[in-house]
Amino acid sequence: MNADQRGRIVADLLAHYDRHRRVLPWRAGPGETPDPYRVWLSEIMLQQTTVATVGPYFRAFIERWPTVGALAAADQDEVMNAWQGLGYYSRARNLLKCAKAVAGEHGGRFPETEAGLLALPGIGPYTAAAIAAIAFDRPASPVDGNIERVTARLFAVEDEMPGVKQELRRLAATLTPDRRPGDFAQALMDLGATICTPRSPACSRCPIRAHCAAAERGIAAELPRRAPKKARPTRRAVFFWLVRGDGAVLFERRPDRGLLGGMAMPPSTPWREGEAWGEGEALSHAPAPAQWTELNGVVRHGFTHFHFEVTVWAAEGETDAPDAIWARPEDFGSLALPTVAKKICRHALDDGTLL
Template sequence: MDAAIAPVVLAWYDRQHRRLPWRSPPGQPAPEPYRVWLSEIMLQQTTVPAVMPYFARFLARWPSVHDLAAAPVDEVMEAWAGLGYYARARNLHKCAQAVSERLGGIFPDTVDGLLELPGIGAYTAAAIAAIAFDRPAAVLDGNVERVLARLFAVETPLPQAKPELRRLAEQVTPQQRPGDFAQAMMDLGATVCTPRSPDCLLCPLQAPCIARARGIAAGLPRKTAKAARPQRHATAFLLQRPDGAVLLRRRPPSGLLGGMLEVPSTPWHDTPWPADDIADHAPAARIAWAPLPGRAEHVFTHFALAITAVHGRIGAAAATKLDGLWQQPAEAVLPTVMKKMLGLLPDSAPKSKRNPRRGQGRP
C-alpha cells in the first residue's frame, strides 16, 4: 500500500491545494527558504487564518532575513503581539541573526543543519528541508499525524504513538516532490481528514484507509487524557494619567511573554488575592486604588489565568517619576492577555476607543 499513497496524494494536491502566500504552486520551483521558515515558525500552534496577516506584515517590513536580523528585538516582539507563544518571536530573531551573521543569509538545506539554528525543532527542520529544498524529509505535524493514524488504524494514543507515526511518515514520503507531498498531507488533514466528522467520501485515500474500513476513523487518533489545567489569579493595576494614558512596563527578556509590554499586576497566584494584600504590589505608592467590576479570563498552554483589576489616577508630574511608559489604551501593542486586562477599564475612564478582546492553534 505504501508505494501507492504518494502518487494519489500528489494528484489530489495538484487539483485541490490551498493557495497560501508562503507556497509555490504544485510542481513549481520551491519557495524562498526565508518565507518557508518564517511561515513555519508562525504556524506552530497557530491557525493559517491567524498567521496570514502577520506573515504579510513581517514580509513587508522585513523582506529578507538580513532585514529581520538587523531589526531591534523589541520591534519584532511588538510586531508579533497577539500571535501568542512569544518564545517563538525571540527565537525567530535569534535565528535570523544566526543565518544572517554566521551563514551569510543562506539557510542550511539539510535537517541536521537546520536543527542547529535557534527555535527550529524536528518538525520545523523537516518541513523547511522538504518544502524549501525538496529533501525527502518526513514531516509530521498534527494534521499529518491524524491522516496517518486513520490510514493505518494506529490505535495507540498520542503522544505514545508518535514514534510509530514517524516511522509511517518515513515510509510514505516519496523521493520525488517530497515538499509538495508534505504540504499535500497537511492540506488533506486540514480540509478533508478533519478532527471531527472527516469527509471520507472526498478523501483520495478512502480506498486504502484501514480506519474507514473498520468504521473507527472519527475516533482516531486517540489521545491520552490531559490533566486538569491549573487556575491562577492576578489583579491588574490600571493606572491612568489625566490624558487617559495607562502605565505599562516591559517584562524580563526571558520567561513567559518575555520582552513584551505588560500591564502591571500582582504576581500570578494559585489563589485569589485578598483585598488587603493587593496594594503591596502596586506600581505606585499613595494611589487610591478602586476595585473594578467584572473579570477577564485567559488560557495559556499550561494554566488558566483569572484577572481582576483596580483603577487609579495620577497627576502628570507624578507620572514622570514612575518606571515604565505611558500609552493610550487603544494604541498599545500588547499580548492578548494584557489587552484583556485593559478591557477592564471603566467606561468613565478616558480612552480613545474600546479595546477589542481578541482570542487566539494550525487547522
C-alpha cells in the same frame, strides 16, 4: 504494507494535490521556486497556530521585512510588536535570533540540510524536516499533528498519544517519496486540514480512502486515541492601572524568559492559584501609593495550562521606578501587548470610574 502499495498512496495523493492544493500566501505556485525565507517564516508562525490566524501576520511581516537580512536588522521590540496577538512569544524571540544567525553565520542563506536547520533557534525536528522538504525538495519527513492523524488512520494505529508519536514518525517516513517530497508533505497536511479532519473525517472524498486501514474498519474518527487531559486550574491576579497627569498609563516589560516573555503588561500582584486577592494584600503590591479604586467586573482569559481571572484597580499617580514604561492610550500601538493585556486595557478604558 509493501513498496507497491506505498507507491500507489503517493501517486494518488500527489494527483489529488495537483488538482486541489490550497492557495496559501507562503506557498509557491506550481513550477515556482520556493523562497526559503518565506517557507521558514510561515513554518514558525504555523507552529500550533491555524492557517487563518497566520495569514495577516505573514503578510505584514513579509511587507515589513522582505528578506531574512532585513529581519535580522530589526530590534527585538519591533518584532515583538509585530508578533503581538499571535501567541507563544518565544517563537518571536527565536525568530530574530535565527534571522541573525542566518544573516551573520550563513551568508544570508538558510542551510539546506535537516541537521543544519535543526541547529538554528526555534527550529525543531518538525520544522527542520518541513523546510528541507518544502524549500529544498529534500526527501525529509516532517510529521505535524495533521500527518500524525493521517498516519494513525492509514495504518490503523490504535495506541494512545503521545506515547505512539515515535512509531507514527517511523510509519510516516516509510511513505516519503524520492520525487516531490515537498509536495507530498504539503499534500499530507492539506489532506489532514481539509478531509482527514480530527472529529468527522470526510472519508467519502478522500483520495487515499482505498488504502486506509482505519476507514476499512470504520474507526477513522476515533484515531489517533488520546489520554484524557488534566483539568486547567484558575489563577488570579489584581492589575494596577496607574494614570499619570498627562494621561499616560504605567506598563512594565516582562523578562525575556517564561510566560509572555518580552511583552509589556500593566503591573500586577503575583498570579496565584486559589483564593481571590483581598484588598489589603493586593494593594501591598501596588506600584505607587495612591487612591486606588477597584473597577467593576472581571477580565477572563484562557492560557494553555490555566484559566486567568483578573480584577483591576485604578488610580492617578506617578512612580520613579527605573523600568517604568509610560504610554498614552493613543500610543498603545507602539507597545508589544499580549491579548490578555489588551483585554485589561479595554476593560480599564471602558470603565468610567477613573476618568
